[in-house]
């Protein structure tokens with residue numbers, strides 16, 4: 001398939017009805033190719049599924065879902081390319097379980113670049129922009145490479161800075177004057193904080209856009225989280241949240257309107273399902289299921305991401321008609337049931353961001369009585385805090401009141417980093433019958 005920006009924009013302005021036939025053809029082609037991998041060949045033939053017979057997108061929900069366990073148990077079963085065709089081998093970040101090796105063909109890399117080109121284009125980034133990429137480009141991660149190749153296609157200037165070292169990042173910002181920063185929200189705030197501590201004002205650095213990944217900066221109603229607000233104000237820039245995962249080889253990114261990430265119509269079909277795998281009504285939250293169209297090396301069909309989000313199908317005021325993916329609200333494996341209310345650790349962390357004295361925090365969960373979980377929130381505080389005030393704030397925002405315990409921030413950090421993971425662990429799951437090995441790493445996307 002040929003990827004070009006002009007055609008991409010035209011497609012995004014079409015109504016779902018107008019683009020249906022084009023997308024059905026892509027789906028059929030995708031399913032036919034997926035059926036050449038051992039996993040889907042076996043599965044489709046056992047269920048009598050003939051990809052060539054698909055005539056409507058409405059038939060997709062009748063196909064089987066693919067779980068992360070399927071991937072973990074037999075990763076090689078999903079490969080649909082020959083060793084000769086494979087040009088890049090990436091690893092999933094190992095959020096929940098062992099990393100899985102994802103082989104990319106040359107066509108997959110072109111497709112991934114187009115994904116990011118259209119994402120940046122939707123975020124009003126153009127060839128005259130200079131973009132500082134503050135995420136890892138090596139170490140078998142794909143996100144940094146995807147951003148890089150997408151920006152190259154767009155004709156923008158890139159600075160491959162990579163992750164870490166706020167002092168060095170600030171120096172690059174001063175010297176090379178980028179207009180766009182790409183990075184993880186908390187790290188972009190760390191750079192700003194470093195600058196402020198050294199007598200500079202990030203708001204005057206000339207950064208006009210922040211493209212973020214890995215942490216939500218909005219709540220389900222699209223309002224920015226305290227972290228999102230702080231980032232926007234500190235950098236005096238517009239923030240665009242993006243979402244992606246290595247195995248999806250596709251992502252979404254917000255436009256100027258900031259009402260969810262636009263789904264690329266020629267690269268993916270997104271569904272939201274409940275715990276039983278059934279589609280939920282529009283606007284309701286559930287598990288995000290992705291079918292990344294046109295992938296050659298590792299084609300997936302209806303992949304359960306384990307992320308919780310909502311889908312919004314009304315036309316966007318930016319002019320695009322493609323569905324938008326709402327902010328990630330949590331992970332299915334981290335679903336907490338507290339006295340009849342379902343919530344996710346992320347929503348607790350969003351509330352804690354409002355309290356200045358709270359420097360870091362994690363959540364512990366044990367089995368409670370009556371199918372309710374026993375949730376304990378451990379906060380690292382430098383100054384004296386009134387714990388009952390924190391509990392009251394949680395109650396006001398989340399309608400439940402978990403127990404809150406205060407510790408020294410250094411002690412909290414020690415617990416979170418004890419296991420030597422890439423990111424500090426913020427969620428400790430001690431429940432029986434939980435989905436993944438103990439404790440679960442909170443490292444969404």
Ligand SMILES: [Zn+2]
Pocket residue numbers: 255256257262316317318319320
């Ligand atoms: Zn839009």
